[in-house]
Amino acid sequence: MNHELVLVTGGTGFIAQHCIIALLERGYRVRTTVRSLGREAEVREQLRNAGVDAGDRLAFVRADLSEDAGWAEAAEGCTYVMHGASPTPSGDQVREEDWIRPAVDGNLRVLKAARDAGVKRVVLTSAIGAICAGHKPGYPRPFKETDWSDLEGQIAPYQKSKTLAERAAWDFVRREGKGLELSSVNPTAVMGPALGADYSHSVRLVKNLLEGNQKGCPKISSGFVDVRDVADLHLRAMLDPKANGERFIATAGESMTMAEVARVLRERMGSSAANVPTRVLPNWVIRLAARKNPALRPVVALLGVDLSATGAKAQRVLGWKPRSPEDAIVASAESLIRLGLVTPL
Template identity: 70%
Template sequence: MNKEKPVLVTGGTGFIAQHCILALLRDGYQVRTTVRSLAREAEVRDNLKTGGMRPDDHLSFVVADLTADGGWAEAAAGCAYVLHGASPTPSGDQTREEDWIQPAVEGNLRVLRAARDAGVERVVLTSAFGAVCAGHKQMERPFDETDWSDLSGKVWPYQKSKTLAERAAWDFIAREGGGLELSAVNPVTVLGPALGADYSHSIRLIKGMMEGQACARINTGLVDVRDVADLHLRAMTHPSASGQRFLAIAGESMWLADIARVLRHRMGPAAGKVSTRVLPNWLVRLGALGNPSLKGVTPLLGLNLNATGEKARRLLGWTPRSREEAIVSTAGSLIQLGLLR
């Protein structure tokens, strides 16, 4: 472990990135993180204080944008490791595949080139389960790290971008990595304590349930963000992690209605609005015609997306919290921060 040099965490405004920063600081590392604008530094620091960061912790900020070359050499300079979780997320009228894929692929390559040129030891890439599970019909076994999304199938642009971006990262290491090591973490649905009002898409799942949203017949794996951060740190330093992918999932996958039942059972009166009603598939498909956010989930209706985190447990000694704890801690943080309607 090299704690004399800083660790670069890209995309410091992100949910996983902020929990990685907290884990690194608790472990005694110096941390440098990138933001697209220093105007968000105060917000990030406030979130990290919510997560327990002390005022004297060793954290610095640098401006760098995945869509431009500027700033990345300075960001990586002198760093021992890089945790790369930043990813461009198109919004508004950016619905073409190119709006997702090109920035994700080029962003990964910018970070990897900067890390290689700065003499970084290892990059840990935050990929996604979307690079593993998409485009497949019902599997007869749990997904594992040997699986890649089948892009010839019906694949949402987000999942396609994650798949191609991770592929590009591994290809870069093979062709021109120059000794730079790479590991990848592929989390399923990431729950756990929200740190502020700018929370992840996964947190919105629990927020919607707590506010009375009915359940589609969707199946998903779950993992606590604190365990995702822990897995990043293990993948960063463990000798066996170089050149490996690791699925981050706690236990077996769950149907949304079962997640709702956990909330009803564990959260008491606070979960009074939670509904365990399951919407018929035809109604979800009908709703997707006018709701772009639903289009990405319609191919997943009725599919069991179970996966295994056995590799991370076996190779790295990773021991994640239970699914139930991840669910309850998410809901509890939304209540504590006053983020529920």
């Protein structure tokens, strides 16, 4: 048994729960934050769906990123912090500031609590959105850890908030950290086994494809990574001395188009993928549809954009060995079906 205590923020989150699993399997004690203690039973049940009975090695503390209360208690006695909690889009965001302020202030609350509690290192779950957004055509690909999203370019409020929140974290550690160490993990689209109804937006893409909710595949692409490998990278970034002060992109293999994702499902999921569309939609169809459906506007911004990124640094520096994107996509589909979250034909 490892007696070190690790704080994982946002225990209801998809990545956070897989980080909790990875830590428990390594013998750590874990404390996690939730905005409502009423969700403890739900989190424990989702961990059991992964074959992990946390017992008394997992404790819960109520803490909200928008409030100071609870964070000192959450960080007390912890050797490490994995900070993946982030303000969730509520639909109430009217101004950019409604996205940015909670993300920045939330990061700073966690970092201050970690510093004051004598935590050794914080591993921040950032996003590829802090790296790949807003760049002009011709910007070098693949994206790497030295790249930052261009806030002067065409950038969505969510991506802008992720960029400013991560920059604020690095600035805080440099100016006020008093020896607190920081590493960041910047995942691309996160696939892998869902543990319950809370899962990533990327897994929702697989659900939509399996249920035939789309008429076809827009010409957009992304890198993909399995959530279990994202958790493993967090663990490596937490423990390896070489990770201090470094960013790591979590992505496996080449970027894939939506049509390629659909083809993987068709080839590997058999009759369960009978509803998956194979048609590639012309860009003009998406642009036309977005005039009536505002939810499609972010898709329009990604049409034809090369989002290739490399995870070579994590593999070289930390010995990280991710599963293939194809295996991660299939793991998402299998878990959705197993949990009854999608109904195949």
